[in-house]
Amino acid sequence: MINPNTATAKDIRGLTNGVQYTTIPQIPPEGNLAQRMKGAGLRTLATPWDGYSRFFRKDAGFDPGFDEYTDFNTMSFREPASPKVLPLALKQIDKAKGKRFFQWIHLFDPHESHGDREAYAELVQTMDGALGEFIDGLEQRGLRDKTAIFLVADHGEALGDHRNNTHGTSLYEEQVRVPMMMCLPGRAGQVFRQPVSTLDATATMLALVGGDLTGIDGVNLLPLIEDGTYPAERPVFTELHRYMSNQAQRTTDLQAVIHGRWKLIRDLKNDTAQLFDLENDPREEQSALSTRPDVADDLEDLLDALNSERAKPKPPKPLFAAKPAAFEVGQDSVVLWARSTLPAPIHFELAKNARFKDALETTAKEVTPEGDHVRIVDVTGLSPGTRYWYRAVLTHDGERLVSDTANFTTAPDKPRNIKIAWSADLLADNAPFQIFGPLKREKPDVFLMLGDTMYADIPKKNKGKDLKTYRARHKLVRRDEALQSFLASTATVAVWDDHEISNNAHRETENLAVARQVFREQWPVRSADPDDVGLYRSFRPAPQVEVFMLDVRSFRDLPGAGKTMLGEAQKEWLVTALKSSTARTKLVVTSVPMFAPFGKDSWHAYPEERDELRTVFASEPRAR
Incomplete structure (x- = not known):
């Protein structure tokens, strides 16, 4: 019964992305409907035609959370436009290529009546015919019996009742009582007389896909549909702003x-x-x-x-500061990462399906400012060669807030072809990091982040030198949407380089330990160092491949004859691990050039140690 055309942003935050009639973005902290659908693993599509009002143009803030958003404001459609808009909606579905999807279609045909009932009825009839053809299109694509369809209006039309001809002028039934129709797969037709709110459509849609209902004002109508259960004491509210000289400054x-x-x-x-x-x-x-x-x-x-x-x-609520990410994946284990904005208990849910059926839950633990509100969990007992979906969950005042859904695949226990991607050097000033879109489309089995995950020493006048500034620099980088989406689509193994600390950093560089702490908060590491200081280790993305990740900063001397980049303990580990490895392919990963004939910061400045390792590498049997 709420009129989204005239209600407050809080009241309409579900169906309308939290945007007021004035198109001022008011997205709730927990995310709008599209963001929640995306978090549940659905591809999100939008074809909102709003006539000539330009309410739904992209620059008005309606597109957050949508993978595909058609902005009709560049098109000269006029009423009736449904026969033109709905075929474009079908084309958008075709682009989803069989993936689960959520699509918002907004039609504007029967809007202004000017008191002309016959003209208004013709527009309704035209739109009804176009919707029928759209449903036929779903049938032709084999989607009719797999798709839940919700049809709801945002307001009625007075058409002369109560001495009004239009809408947005009163709260009488002809203006606020609207149709709500749901077509759910496998269900026969039913009629319910129970007064409900348009907000309930949002809650019901999210419930159907297993989405996050935190903070949603609406009621899930599935219990009403199944057995007639509905909160008996629940009132339905609506409100209107009639008297206004400036739509951006209104009072109820x-x-x-x-x-x-x-x-x-x-x-x-x-x-x-x-x-x-x-x-x-x-x-x-x-x-x-x-x-x-x-x-x-x-x-x-x-x-x-x-x-x-x-x-x-x-009071402020804790929210997730970034999408979750997976690190250090093995055949039966993974390290999961999440960060919130405020203290809150966080746990993870993992499952072998996007619906989180039979999900595994980790133990909840309160994140604190001392740990930068980061939750890191080492999960074991997983199945090899298996794709897992996971999400972080925080609770606050009895409410449950769910992060975006992410996924990774555990390493196989039998040899197979694998795809490894790598990159480095993330200066916040260069965001957005466009490389991560193409990398995500490549679907690598594992991603190697080879250092300079942020630049603490740029700008020089305000370079990082303590816990607070190091953390702030990492957050500037990790807020990039493309980077977050990519990290949420695979598993990452990361190592640092100098700019997480300072240019050309070495073991005596000031604040080395603090910079290392912050790096490991943002890029978790399973260290092979018995003292858990160095970031070196190896892992197998497949049985026939072993990757050796080197830490060239924690133990490095200043350059010179007889100096070391690795330190004796790390070098001994590398040599021993290479010789004992049964992998057919062995990859040694270093964040600085090893055999380039130049550079004070590269292996060129440590010739004795480099030549020693060259001899070790040469002794390895060649794969045939």
């Missing part, structure tokens, strides 16, 4: 509440009210305010409670 002047058979409309500007018995007076022709003041008082209390709750200052 009309409010209404519906509870059972009764509806109260309150005019805040004129301090008047009307009470209607919708069961016996559905056209709202006779106010019952004088005969049932007791009912009016109860409904007034509900409106007062709503307004009082809104007026309370809201």
Whole structure:
């Protein structure tokens, strides 16, 4: 019953991406509907045609969370446009290429009536025919019986009732009571007389896909559909801003509440009210305010409670600061990472399916400022060569907030071809990092991040030198959407280089230990160092391949004759591990050039140690 054309941003934050009539973005902290659908693993599509009003243009803030968003404001469509818009929606579905999808289609054809019932009816009929062809298109694609379809209007039309011809002028039923139709796979037709809210469509859609319902005002209607269960005491609210000189600066002047058979409309500007018995007076022709003041008082209390709750200052809620990521994957294990904005208990859920059926849950633990609100969990007991979906979950005041869904594949236990991607050097000033889009499309089995994951020493006037600034520089990089999406699509093995600390850093560089701590908070490492200081280790992305990751900063001397880059312990580990490895292919990964004949920061400045390793490498048998 809520009118999204005129309700507050909080009231309509589900169906309309949290954007007001004025198109000022008001996305809730937990994410809009598209972002939640994307977090549940669906591809998100939008074809919102809004006539010539330009409410849904991209630059108005309606597109966050959508993978595909058609901006019709460049097109000269005029009513009736549904026969042109809906075929484009089908083409958008075709691009999804069989993936689960959520699509928002907005049609604007029956909008302004100007009091002409026949013209309005013709527009409705045209749109109805176009929707029929759209559903036929789903049938032809084999999607009709696999797709849940929700049809809901954002407002009605007065068409002369209560001396009004249009909409957005009152809260009488002809303007706020709208159709809501759901077509759910495998269900026969039913009719429900229970008053519900358009917000309930949002909650129901998210429930269908296993999405995050945290902070959603609507009620999941599936229990009502299944067995008639609905919260008996739940009122439905709606409000309107009529008197305004500037749409960007408005105050509520009309409010209404519906509870059972009764509806109260309150005019805040004129301090008047009307009470209607919708069961016996559905056209709202006779106010019952004088005969049932007791009912009016109860409904007034509900409106007062709503307004009082809104007026309370809201303490900040913890949110996820980035998409989750997976590191150090093996045949039966992985290290999972998440970060929140404030202290909160966080755990992870993993499953072999995107619906998280039979999911494994890790132990919840409170993240704190001391650990930069980071949660890192080493998960074992996984199946080799298996794709896993995972998500982080935090709880706050009894509410559950779910991160975006991510995935990785464990290393196989039998030899097979694998794809390894690598990159390095992430200077925040160069964001967005466009390389990660193509890398994601390559679908690598594992990604090697080879250092300079941020630049603490640029700009020089404000270079990182303590825990706070190191963390801030990492966050500047990790907020990049393309990087986050890529890290959430595979498993990563990372090592640092100098710029996480300072240019040409070595073991005596100031703040080395602090920089290492922060690096490991953001890029978890399973170290092979018995003292857990060095970041060196090896892993097998497949049985026939072993990758040796070197730490060329923690133990490095200043350059010179007889100096070391690796330190004796790391060098001994590398030589021993190479000789004992049964892998057919062995990759030694270093974040600086090894055999380039130049550079004070490369292996060229450590010739004795480089030549020693060259001899070790040469003694390895050649793969044939």
